[in-house]
Amino acid sequence: MTRLRAVAWAVVLSAWTAFVWITRLQNAAADSGLVGVTRTGTFVLAGTMLALAGVSLVDALVRRSTRLVQVLAVVTIGVWAIRVPQILAAAHELGFKVVHTVLGMISIGLALAALRWAARQGGRNRPTAVLEGSC
Secondary structure (H helix, E strand, O other): OHHHHHHHHHHHHHHHHHHHHHHHHHHHHHOOOOOHHHHHHHHHHHHHHHHHHHHHHHHHHHOOOOHHHHHHHHHHHHHHHHHHHHHHHOOOOHHHHHHHHHHHHHHHHHHHHHHHHHHHHOHHHOOHHHHHOOO
């Protein structure tokens, strides 16, 4: 049952990640003011998050492994730990700041839940380097 729940959290985190970053790609593509390195960085980050969500989902569903889900979770936490303060410090409207803070908190919460269930799975699929910070 624990392994099934870990896989379920993998599906939830991957689906949420896809929703957030596909939306970001759509918004960036429509934003004529987003140019140069900022535009490229936006597409690289979104593409990386989508690729990581995809491979972690396949890994969880096909191999019943949570290794890549844990990597996705740690990267998600890192991205939002950086992005939320940047967004709050920038000259954005209050609504934009609130929406992105909520997106970040939901993402971090789902990532923490996925890490928790993956750690409970234990066994050969537990990447101790990621969980213990030794990588």
